[in-house]
Amino acid sequence: MSFLAPLFFAGLVALAVPILVHLTHKERKDVVVFPSLMFLSRIPYQAVRKQRIRHWLLFALRCLALIFLALAFARPFLDRPAAAAPVRSLGARELVILLDRSYSMDYGDRWSRAVAAAKRAIAGLGGSDRASLVTFDLTATAATEPTGDKGVLTAALTGLKPGAGATRYEPAFKLAQRILADSRLPRREVLLISDFQRVGWDGRDSPSLPAGTTVNQVDLADPKTSNVAVTGVDFRRDYAADRERVAITARLVNRSADARAGHSVTLELNGRAVETKQVNIAANAAATVDFAAVPLPAGTTRGVVRLGDDALPRDNSFYFAISRGQALSVLVIDGREGAAPRSLYLERALEIGDQPSFRVTTKRLGSVTASDFAGRSLVLLNDSDLPGGDLGRRLVEYVQNGGGLLVALGDRAAPRDRPAYASELLPATADAPIDRTADRGGTLGYIDRSHPIFEVFSAPRSGDFSTPRFFRYRSITPAPGDQQLARFDDGHIALLERKVGRGRVLVWSSSVDGIWNDLPLQPVFLPVAHQIAKYAAAYADERPWSIVGQVANLPSIFRDSIGAGDAAGNAEYVAVAPSGQRTRLEGQDRRSVELREQGFYELQRAGSRGEPRVVAVNVDLAESDLTAVEPQLLTGAMIARAGADSLSSVVEASTPVELERRQGFWWYLLAAVLLLLVGETLLSNQLSRRIAVPR
């Protein structure tokens, strides 16, 4: 038995108080009125009897209360629980040391305490015992095979550091389960060294350990934690003087009970500090920091938002990679020269988009040249004839090479005058439009809400497609392979998709000018126009960052430069991790790379000398919530699964403070003090009541 604060034993001096109280017969202030003192006055007053202690039970209660109070304040604890000591008389044991190396173990001195606990466990191995060291975060890895060689185990510990992953207990238990199941030693034991973060356990049943397994825990969780983290960044792009700028907003969270004032937040772009701001964050609250807009340089920009240091530095840096060109360039061909412009609604709808933004260029058919297709994400033929001649062939090539084409068939899009190549891009279209003015217009009768265009409208009350009225539209006949995305209420096709080469052609069988229908006047027009344009342009949100544990899909990252050999899966890549570790990825099985480190990964095709693709990787911020789960809950789940006679859970801690916190004897002592004081009150009241007071 040891004590955290033995100085509080000085409080035992207070024992003198009850001794004096019980020795001294203090005369009561209230006088007892008695009928006659004729007998009492005859009895001699014996002052010497004052020296005797009265009411021994009351005296004992008071002394015990004081002693227990002093003990409670002295914070007693047992140095080493008896059950935790290795039992050598019951045969050899198979010990699996599960060492948590999630990045939260970087908090304070947790890691050094964890290593010390593991070393103690290794030192406690008996001659015939065996042990395995398993490290785990998102995944579990056996650092050693089961061995009785303490040197091997200790060497495996050397050089280990917390990783960048989040905590997951299940893989660790599964690996321990497998190791223990393969063991033939009579005793099986698991030592779980962890900070027992709540995020690591979802409350479901853990894998059951073999019957008879003992689970010991080293709980490294701190009773009070403080952590500030950058949880993400938002980008707002704009274009000024044809230059793309980005304004970055960082989101911060303070996961502690204390407010943080004057915390410095720095934005770094390409390794250079651009701006530093001071921020105040209330306790258990979030805050945002807006940085001034900066022009984006060419290529990929590596950005980091850094916070000042705290006990957990891993989540103080947030990495991202952004590049120019996120705006979709759209060419609108608005009929021939001299015709009335009919792209007003469409232009306005696209111009107000910001995720992505659209850079719309409108031209008449006669002024379009082949160079206008270059760099375009989308060409929009709005109620226009198809270009003929060489321009038409360039348009087909543009689509086949991955360009997007959206065709709106209004009254000016005369099907009978289509050039020969048109059948490659467009479905057959009837010359005469279908007139629904007699029945006050048709409506959309079917929408493929599983399609990426309409997927966002699949939730209830998101997009009212019943309101738009369609007075005229063209009847189109789909070819095999064409996909009907929307139909009118009479069954005619409203929107059709055709894949041409690597590009997409979308055909809208009515106009977008508000003449053949009132769709542009309906609220749903704006989002549906954006969705159709994004899909036709094959726009995919660029992920500015990934999370540790995710996988980078290399063909997707290099899709804009993929060649014939790449499509066959023969491309080779080189991945350089933030730590500088270089990995060559070859063959069909190496089309992805697991992101296990925080920072910037550089990915490059083998042999290429171009600029590498950059993938920013951040830690899983769920791990920055340091709330701990009761270790007994976690191991209790295993106990329940493993059978009633299988485990005895023993709590072991590494420091006196931790031992005392886990054992918590002072609670029991204070409870005993409370009971003693209640007893003292009752007893003293009873003794007081024995004095009958006359009226």
Add this chain to the structure above:
Amino acid sequence: MTSNPLPGLQFLDPAVLARIGNLELVARTVVEGFLGGLHRSPHLGTSIDFAEHRAYMPGDDIRRIDWRLYGRVDRYYIKEYEADTNTNFNVLLDVSKSMSFGSAAVTKLDYARTLAACLSYFANQQRDRVGLITWDEDIVEIVPPSAKHLPNVLHALARATPQGPGNIERVFRKLAEQFKRRSMLLVISDFYEDPAKILDAFAQLRGRGNDLMAMHLLDTAELEFPYDGATSFEDIETGERIPVIPEYLRDQYRTMIRAHTERIEKLCGDQGVDYWMFNTSMPLDYALFAFLSRRQFLTRVR
């Protein structure tokens, strides 16, 4: 507390009766209830018995002529009965300050007041003349004995207020002059006097042919001395204070109070004075039973 001598009469709790307030109601309730409890007792039944016939004399009430006898002998005869109201019943109640003591709900004076009311009521029912004398160091109030004075007695009992020290010797010497006629005297007191002085006082009255009974009332606290903790005790009559550690004195005190009561009892026995010591926590029927036993004895010997 002694066990109840008459099963079924557990309702004569002094604390309950003290809350009634109306002494006549209390007395009637207690006495009638008590007599109901004694209904089968062979020792009771002192009624007005026929004594003799005597010849009619002019001046006699013609309502007393035995007309049935006249029918047989053709002479006027008057029926005479055993004397019916020939006893005075006097209660000599100590109202000194010490009687105001009570460790529970009932003080000694409350208990004595109720006891005196009950016994007076009972005596009045028996056609005795009832009277009351309250005293402390002197005579406080006198209600002369009369068959019609029960209400006066009850009123005097109700307004009796404890005050002043007691002096039984002096009072009883003065009282000896009051009783011209043979009386039954019931002294109710806590008798905080030297037993010899008490007996001297009794002797003053006993010598006049009075039948004397003494009821010694003491509170439980006076008998048991259950106090704890060092404190000062103040004499309720004199105001004198002395420091006391009760737990050390308790045994001696008990011994002394027991010796005191035993001494009084012995001396009373020697003098032919009936003596009872009552704890005020005892039910009233215990005291009533003691009294009636005495009455039954007196009837038999008369």
